[in-house]
Structure formats: structure tokens, C-alpha cells
Amino acid sequence: MEVRARAPGKIILAGEHAVVHGSAAVAAAIDLYTTSSLRLLPAGEDGGAGAVELDLRDSGLTFSWPCSRVHAALGEVGGKSGAPTPCSPDELAAVSKLLEGQEIPEAKIWLSAGLSAFLFLYTSILGCRPGKAVVTSDLPIGAGLGSSAAFCVSMSGALLTAAGAVGVAGGSGAEEWELFGKDDLELVNQWAFQGEKIIHGKPSGIDNSVSTFGSMIKFKKGELTNLKSRNPVKMLITDTRVGRNTKALVAGVSERASRHPDAMASVFNAVNSISEELSSVVELPVEDEIAITSREDKLAELMEMNQVSAHTVLEKVATELESHGFRCFKAEVGGHGLQVCRA
Template sequence: SDGLGPRLLLAMLAPPRGAGGNLPQGGAAGPRPCSPEELAAIARLVELHEIPEAKIWLSAGLSAFLYLYTSILGCRPGKVVVSSGLPMGAGLGSSAAFSVSLSGALLMAAGVVCAEGAVAGTEWQLLGKDHLELVNTWAFQGEKIIHGKPSGIDNAVSTFGSMIKFKKGELTNLKSGNPVKMLITDTRVGRNTKALVAGVSERASRHPDSMASVFHAVDTISEELSSIVELAATDEIAMTSKEEKLAELMEMNQGLLQCMGVSHSSIETVLRSTLKYNLVSKLTGAGGGGCVLTLIPTLLPKLVLEKVTTELESHGFRCFKVEVGGQGLQLHQG
């Protein structure tokens, strides 16, 4: 472990007799959903490892690995080392980053994709748009195995980078006029995304009209936020006004997420702690624990940020400061 996330060694060996008869055989013309027969074969292989319930994320990740590996490369032997700087099951898209990285590496190994450029001054290589699209589609199939019915936004962000607006399968890159800085607080409370998503669906089926209004409000907030993000603030007054609007939208969004039933006592602790310093926070990911985002205003004194971080860490949480947006998939050939 590197202190945040795990380091895994995945070895693809010949499956035990009868255990993997229905596994994908590689050479797929393109990404496709995992069939029930293939999923059952993968489940049998995963069960052989007797992974405890507390590490359900590992079972899900191993299932996605087996599907992607066998679909792209077949059942030939191989070794894959995965190291992560992201906490698992915390709402930061670690499963999507895993699926995207794995898909990109496997497609490169299969000779299906190739680098078309490099990051200046580094050994990291970049893929062209068409190849990134292919990686993203494969990664989405891996995400479906892990989460059931993912939105597709996490794998899209991991693949293409930057800030992305995602609506009904359509991706729009947002060009931020100014950096948006956040404090990420990891509550260290694990949760099952698939179960949380199912819980929201069940609530929606019990209260269809009310939940439809909640979903509509979330959509409206997302549209307004994406417009504000792209505004360029040219002075401190404009920047403060922009950040105040972002904070209000985050606050409203968190309230709606609470209506969906996906908050958690650990999340509420973060909200109360940051509110003491007039900072606004909201959960990220599926909720139920995981991570919380806190908007860091440009003019926030460094001492205040240190104080709120210290208070959050006193609750057993861990914090790290980030800037929203960045490079997507990059490949390195050793």
C-alpha cells in the first residue's frame, strides 16, 4: 500500500478445469456486454479466492479484470500490477480509474491502440481521440460489472480528463475560466455503490412524483453550475461572486442528495465541521460514507484551511487538497 490505495498483483493463469469454460476468448471485434454465461464463469473463478465480504471491492475489481483481460487478450498467461493513489470505495472514481487504466494497457498490449503523442518533458504517452473513445467504451463495460448500472461519467472523466458535463450519454468538455480548488475529505467509511444506487431507485418507485422533482432540481443545478464554471473572473470581486454562486449550488445539491437518502453520519460530521469556517461541502460519488468535497475560496487564508483540516483529521478522516480538472489517460511503456 502507498498510504492511500492498494497495490495489487493480478496473475492470469490457465483456469482450473471446468471453471472457466465460458470465459471470453479474446479478439472481440469491439466492446460488448458480458453475457450471463461469461459472468457466471467469472464468478466461479473469483469464488475460488474466498475473498471476505469486507473486501467486496476486491471481488468486483477482480471480476472486471477477468472480463477485460479475457475479452481483449484471451486466456493467455500474463501478469498485471495495479497500484493506486486513490482510496477504494470512497466515491472518487477509483473503480473507473482502474477500468480505464486496465483497458488502455490491455488494448496497447493487444496492438489495438497506439500512442499518438507525448506529454511534454515526460515519458508519458497520449492516445488519439478515436483510441480514447475505444478505451472509454471498454472501461464502461468493466464499470458495469463492478457497479451494475453506472452513469458512465466516472470512466469518461478518467479517460478524457478535464472537467466534463455528462447528460444522457452525451459528454461536453468544460473549459474552466479559473481554477476550482477543493478539499477532499475521506471519511474512511466504505460503501457499496451498487446497493446505494438500488436504494435510490427503490425510493423513486415508492415516491415517483416527489423524486422526479428532486432529480429535475439536481439537473437544473448541474446545468447552472457548468455555466458558472466556464465564466472567467478577471478580478477578486468577480472571483468571489463566482465562488459564492458555486457554493450555493453545492449546498442545494447536498440537500437534494439527503432527500435521496444517500447521506451518512460521517458526511454530516464533515458538513458541520466545515460550516464552522463558513465553508460549503457536499458528498461525492454514491454517498453513504466515502468522500466529501469542500469548496476552497481563492481568498481563504491558509491558516483557516489548516484549522479546518486539523479538525477533520481529529475525527479520523484524512484530507487532501486538489484542483478540479487535469489530464486523462496516459500510458507509459517501460
């Protein structure tokens, strides 16, 4: 049987980075997804133990680890389909050793973090059982749209479903996306957070939470509040195609906070207030065009204060940006979280 799980990317409207230091932040799922398909395989035809395989379809790269090698590196692992235990430094070192000998092009060396997260999640949940995972994604990687979280959430969803730890009982039989129950989502989210830690270093958990649960959320110190907005909020997302590494950026902010503790505490406090205010603006009931425009203006101002300059003339701005070679996504925000499909 093949299990497919898809998880959305996200945008953060306010509170990015400050959320790692305890400020509130507001994030929304976007309708761009990463899909992980998983098929458990029989043991090798030659009587061998088979292999764990990963096919990263978008980058045209495939990876394979003989189960015997995985077992030799990690020992007895797997079967942990309850709450996760974090990846210990020894485990991470063993996982990193498994990357040796894999042909990762220098230009895509950043994939190593994703491969480590995959190996940790796969082996912790399924042990050294042979299987093949295929990943495809609509999301640009390293562009701030939560590709790492969508990768970890969709992969955790597929692995835990294959392990029988979560899932819609029996499935509908039809090939359509179904939503998980709340407890299952909680479990997937906990596992995905462990994967995010391998990729991000010190994540707040906002990205994996919004990717798992969907919708628009306020997130503060690990606590999630669903924001209820009766009117859809539309955003224009622009990929500057200038890649960056979130782990390095997060570490940079922490270093700055330790160099300037008082000043940065005030910055984090200000960002917290912006996120709190933005959350209430999102939930304001808006009945007519004037109220919608006024809400958009308030959101724009708060986002600008947070960091970003927001524009409402979407088509005009998109055309202008695209004429300069940028890529724009017009995304619906606040949609579904993790979904699963069993063929």
C-alpha cells in the same frame, strides 16, 4: 514489453445519482491516479499454458488463474479489440466461477467485483494469453472518488495498448506519460464502461468518461460536454473513512424513484437545473479576485443546494478535520484523463 496506463479519480460537483436517471451532472478529474502495469508473459516453462496474474499492490493481494482453467471456464474468448460487447449473464457467471478458490479475505470481499471486471476485460481483449497486471492507486476505495472507474479505465488502457488496438505510434521511447488520441480514448472509455457495469450495476458512465477524458465535464444521458474554465477550481476533498458501496446506493435511489415517481422526478429535475447552472458558472470568465470569490460563492451555493456544504477556508478546515482523524486530499481538479507509458 511493459505497458503502464494511469487514469484519474474524480469528484462530482453536482448531479450525483440523479445523472443515472437522466439529469445533467458536473464532474472533474482529480490528480490522484490508479496505475495498471501489464506485461505479457511467455507460455509456462513446463510447456504449460501459463497463467493470468493480478497483483493488487496496495492491498498486498495477488491472484493467479492458470490459462488452461480460464480457457475451460470461458471457452474461445479474446481478440475483441474493437468496440466491446457487454458481459452477458452467462459470461459473468463463468467469470464469477473463476473467483472460487481465490483467497480473498472476508474483510476485502468487495474486491470480488473488481476481480470480475478485471477478468472480463483481460479475457475479452487478450483472450487466455498469459500475462501479469500490477495495480497501484492513490485513491481510497469506496469513498466516492471514482476508484472503480479509474481501475477500469487504466486497465482497459493497458490491455488495449498491449493488444495493439490503441496507442501512441511507436511511443516516444522515453519513460514519460503520453496522452491518447480521441478515437483511442473513445474505445478505452467504451471498454471501461463495461467494467464499470460489472462493479456498479447500472452506472451512468460519468465516472469512466471523466476518468478517460479528464478535465471538467458536464454529462447528461451519455453525452459529454467539456467545460472550459480559464481559472483553476480548487477543492478540499475529505475522506470520512466511512466506506460505502456505490452499487447498493445507486440501487437504493432507483428503488426510491419507483416508490415515489412524481416526487423523485421533481428532485431529478431540480438537480438537473443545479448542474446546468453550475456548468455555466464554471465557464464564466473571471478576471480578478472579486470575480473569483463571487464565482466560488456561486459554486458553493449550488453545491450546497445539490447536497454538500462547501467551504473556502481550505487550510483551516483541513487542519480541523485532520485533528479528528479524517484524511484530506487537496486536489487539483480538471486535469488529464488516461495516460500511457511504455518502458
